[in-house]
Amino acid sequence: xxxxxxxPLGTRGTTGRTLRTCLAVTLGIGxxxxxxxNGNDDDNGTGGGGDNADGGQDPVTLSIGVFGQFGLEEAGLxxxxxxxNPHVTIEQTSTxxxxxxxxxxxxxxxxxxxxxxxxxxxxxxISEAANELGQYFVDLSDAEGVDLDHFIPWKxxxxxxxDGRVVGLGTxxxxxxxxxxxxxxxxxxxPTDRNEVGALWEGDWQAYIDAGKEFRDNFDGNAxxxxxxxxxxxxxxxxxxxxxxxxxxxxxxxESEAVQTAWSMxxxxxxxxxxxxxxxxxxxxxxxxxxxxxxxxxxxxxxxxYIQDKSGGEGEGAWDVAPxxxxxxxxxxxxxxxxxxxxKEEAIKLIxxxxxxxxxxxxxxxxxxxxxxxxxxxxxxxxxxxxxYFDDAPIGELLSAAxxxxxxxxxxxxxxxxxxxxxxxxxQVEQGTDPDEAWASTVRSIENAIAD
Amino acid sequence: MPRPQRGGEPPLTAEEKKLxxxxxxYRLDTKFSPYGFVAPFFLFFAAFGLFPLLFTGWASLHRVxxxxxxxxxxxxxYNFTRLMSDEFFWNSLWNTFIIGVISTVxxxxxxxxxxxxxxxxxxxxxxxxxxxxxxxxxxxxxxTLVFAMLYGRDYGxxxxxxxxxxxxxxxxxxxxxxxKIAVSTIVIWRWTGYNTLIYLAAxxxxxxDLYESASIDGASRWKQFIHVTIPALRPTILxxxxxxxxxxxxxFGEPLLFGGTxxxxxxxxxxxxxxxxxxxGWSNFNLGRASAIAWTMFLLLIIIGLIYWLFARLIGRxxxxxxx
Numbered sequence: 001x002x003x004x005x006x007x008p009l010g011t012r013g014t015t016g017r018t019l020r021t022c023l024a025v026t027l028g029i030g031x032x033x034x035x036x037x038n039g040n041d042d043d044n045g046t047g048g049g050g051d052n053a054d055g056g057q058d059p060v061t062l063s064i065g066v067f068g069q070f071g072l073e074e075a076g077l078x079x080x081x082x083x084x085n086p087h088v089t090i091e092q093t094s095t096x097x098x099x100x101x102x103x104x105x106x107x108x109x110x111x112x113x114x115x116x117x118x119x120x121x122x123x124x125x126i127s128e129a130a131n132e133l134g135q136y137f138v139d140l141s142d143a144e145g146v147d148l149d150h151f152i153p154w155k156x157x158x159x160x161x162x163d164g165r166v167v168g169l170g171t172x173x174x175x176x177x178x179x180x181x182x183x184x185x186x187x188x189x190x191p192t193d194r195n196e197v198g199a200l201w202e203g204d205w206q207a208y209i210d211a212g213k214e215f216r217d218n219f220d221g222n223a224x225x226x227x228x229x230x231x232x233x234x235x236x237x238x239x240x241x242x243x244x245x246x247x248x249x250x251x252x253x254x255e256s257e258a259v260q261t262a263w264s265m266x267x268x269x270x271x272x273x274x275x276x277x278x279x280x281x282x283x284x285x286x287x288x289x290x291x292x293x294x295x296x297x298x299x300x301x302x303x304x305x306y307i308q309d310k311s312g313g314e315g316e317g318a319w320d321v322a323p324x325x326x327x328x329x330x331x332x333x334x335x336x337x338x339x340x341x342x343x344k345e346e347a348i349k350l351i352x353x354x355x356x357x358x359x360x361x362x363x364x365x366x367x368x369x370x371x372x373x374x375x376x377x378x379x380x381x382x383x384x385x386x387x388x389y390f391d392d393a394p395i396g397e398l399l400s401a402a403x404x405x406x407x408x409x410x411x412x413x414x415x416x417x418x419x420x421x422x423x424x425x426x427x428q429v430e431q432g433t434d435p436d437e438a439w440a441s442t443v444r445s446i447e448n449a450i451a452d
Numbered sequence: 453m454p455r456p457q458r459g460g461e462p463p464l465t466a467e468e469k470k471l472x473x474x475x476x477x478y479r480l481d482t483k484f485s486p487y488g489f490v491a492p493f494f495l496f497f498a499a500f501g502l503f504p505l506l507f508t509g510w511a512s513l514h515r516v517x518x519x520x521x522x523x524x525x526x527x528x529x530y531n532f533t534r535l536m537s538d539e540f541f542w543n544s545l546w547n548t549f550i551i552g553v554i555s556t557v558x559x560x561x562x563x564x565x566x567x568x569x570x571x572x573x574x575x576x577x578x579x580x581x582x583x584x585x586x587x588x589x590x591x592x593x594x595x596t597l598v599f600a601m602l603y604g605r606d607y608g609x610x611x612x613x614x615x616x617x618x619x620x621x622x623x624x625x626x627x628x629x630x631x632k633i634a635v636s637t638i639v640i641w642r643w644t645g646y647n648t649l650i651y652l653a654a655x656x657x658x659x660x661d662l663y664e665s666a667s668i669d670g671a672s673r674w675k676q677f678i679h680v681t682i683p684a685l686r687p688t689i690l691x692x693x694x695x696x697x698x699x700x701x702x703x704f705g706e707p708l709l710f711g712g713t714x715x716x717x718x719x720x721x722x723x724x725x726x727x728x729x730x731x732x733g734w735s736n737f738n739l740g741r742a743s744a745i746a747w748t749m750f751l752l753l754i755i756i757g758l759i760y761w762l763f764a765r766l767i768g769r770x771x772x773x774x775x776x
Contacts (some may be wrong), residue, residue: 043539077753097712099713099735103734103735106518106519106734106737107734108520109519110518110520110521110522111521112520128519132517132520133519254674277626279712282712283601283604284604284605284606284607284608285606287606287607288606294604336515417735417736420715420735424715424718425718427718428718428719431623431626431718433719441719444539445540445720448538448540449731449735449736451738452515452738
């Protein structure tokens with residue numbers, strides 16, 4: 001029989017219990033403390049050399065946070081740097097979608113934990129990063145060894161906050177062209193030579209839509225003219241300097257010429273059933289690209305590499321590239337160093353090297369990401385570059401011409417939210433909603449999103 | 453048990469004193485050590501449950517941006533009152549309700565049926581039980597990504613299968629009802645097995661003689677299920693309904709990964725409350741409004757919990773009178 005409550009236990013038993021009780025309590029507290037302390041450990045864990053001011057040969061690990069197929073690693077630039085600087089180890093973490101990447105970044109910046117030494121910033125978020133979040137990034141405007149003069153001026157302006165702080169160095173820009181399937185064009189009786197194709201819609205998105213109608217009427221099969229109305233919308237809206245915000249920083253997306261024109265063109269294309277109603281950067285879109293489900297798509301420089309990856313062998317020899325109706329920029333990124341970094345000096349050295357003209361030229365050669373450095377744009381390797389996958393198209397010449405006429409975009413704090421909502425509005429029209437109704441619901445959605 | 457009276461006792465011997473000291477220590481031990489054993493849970497709960505809850509409540513009364521979470525401006529209950537006229541909030545509440553109903557009801561019915569089947573003597577019954585639980589052990593992300601591909605418009609397996617029997621392409625993601633059904637199937641797939649096992653455990657606790665006497669009285673298997681199994685399972689069913697309701701109210705991972713964005717489709721057609729909260733906080737960077745939505749969800753769950761509690765008491769009374 002077991003002891004009941006009345007019978008006192010031996011001393012040993014009691015201390016045993018007390019001990020266990022204490023153990024349970026301390027364990028609990030200890031675990032908590034361990035969890036609490038972890039965040040700080042992480043910060044220090046990224047590199048041991050941070051405290052040494054001599055910046056010498058102490059081993060340093062630099063972490064870089066990027067999104068998508070950013071290209072730096074793929075182009076072998078990290079390896080090259082690590083070979084030249086044996087004390088540096090570079091570790092990259094990539095998140096597929098920029099939307100997820102940036103949300104996580106914004107959550108981490110104010111707390112200063114979980115951050116990489118270097119963080120990539122997409123152009124849609126750069127205004128926010130330079131202003132609201134500026135304090136969390138190292139100011140590069142007078143940082144040692146940083147040369148801002150070789151970049152094209154508007155790229156630097158975008159990364160400059162109202163207080164003059166420069167939060168990032170430009171990697172690439174996205175001068176736009178139109179990629180098209182020569183096999184589908186041929187079947188529809190359209191020209192296939194890239195100069196003739198470019199002439200089809202030169203200077204006018206309306207001409208592009210008209211060519212689409214011709215394609216639709218003459219093509220025997222299921223392919224659509226353009227992959228999606230929303231990507232067309234973005235291509236058009238980005239060909240104007242004033243899109244969602246005006247110079248004074250007030251939202252003008254409801255009446256700006258850019259949005260008006262882009263909206264009406266995209267809606268027209270949707271109603272004429274020229275669009276494939278695809279969502280971008282998902283598997284279905286990738287498959288459609290490989291299988292020739294759409295004849296054209298808007299093609300910023302960095303998209304060329306994406307098409308090559310996704311279209312692969314099945315689309316081999318089918319793709320070509322022609323100038324866009326109007327020059328525009330889509331995408332492009334920056335690299336910034338976080339204030340929380342323990343290795344700021346080394347990190348600044350690395351991003352300076354990565355964005356230097358020579359490296360930008362290499363990135364263009366290997367990944368077709370177009371340089372944001374004016375100096376790199378003038379290099380022969382860039383100007384004379386051709387792209388094998390796109391039937392040896394002279395992309396250097398083509399994209400340089402597009403880049404020269406890109407309007408200087410006015411960026412605003414909620415560009416991304418506004419652009420995504422407008423894109424969803426176009427998708428609504430594609431899915432059969434009345435355009436006026438779609439516009440009204442889009443405006444309500446944006447007003448709700450940007451309200452305080 | 454009667455305690456010894458202190459006042460009226462004769463003086464204690466040394467031996468007795470020692471014993472009494474020990475017994476005091478023992479009493480203290482039995483009194484406090486249980487608290488020590490449960491302390492870790494409460495410490496964790498305070499850090500990861502209570503503190504976020506209270507902080508969220510505090511944040512919901514302020515204008516606060518994700519860019520600077522410590523920079524708060526008092527706005528009172530404005531973040532709550534504005535929800536009343538917020539069409540996107542009502543839309544997501546409606547979506548949450550609809551998806552909750554069309555995922556929970558079939559799921560629990562199927563679980564009940566499956567548990568009944570598994571309750572028969574079967575060959576390899578263990579294998580079936582483990583198989584039932586496999587979806588539950590799969591991660592939401594992995595399952596949802598596979599389902600999103602199955603439901604693909606042009607290259608999805610489901611549309612391909614429908615095409616074989618002559619049904620036209622269905623744009624699952626685009627439609628209001630089709631997208632809700634698609635999200636529900638992910639939930640159903642993941643949780644049916646879990647509920648099945650809970651029902652099965654409860655069924656095995658039903659006394660065998662009840663079935664015996666029922667079959668002697670000539671009750672068929674179906675009648676036995678309706679009149680013996682279901683009444684015996686009543687508390688278990690209520691438990692699964694409560695747990696499923698909580699899960700449905702907080703539904704997040706499936707709709708987020710199904711479309712890939714917190715907007716829940718171009719028309720917000722499958723944006724749930726959880727997604728709307730996430731969009732408000734992490735796309736629109738408005739932490740105050742997101743917190744208000746989070747607290748509204750919490751209050752909703754409390755109300756639902758109270759309703760279930762009243763319901764359970766009613767059931768308890770009605771069955772109590774029969775002496776079951």
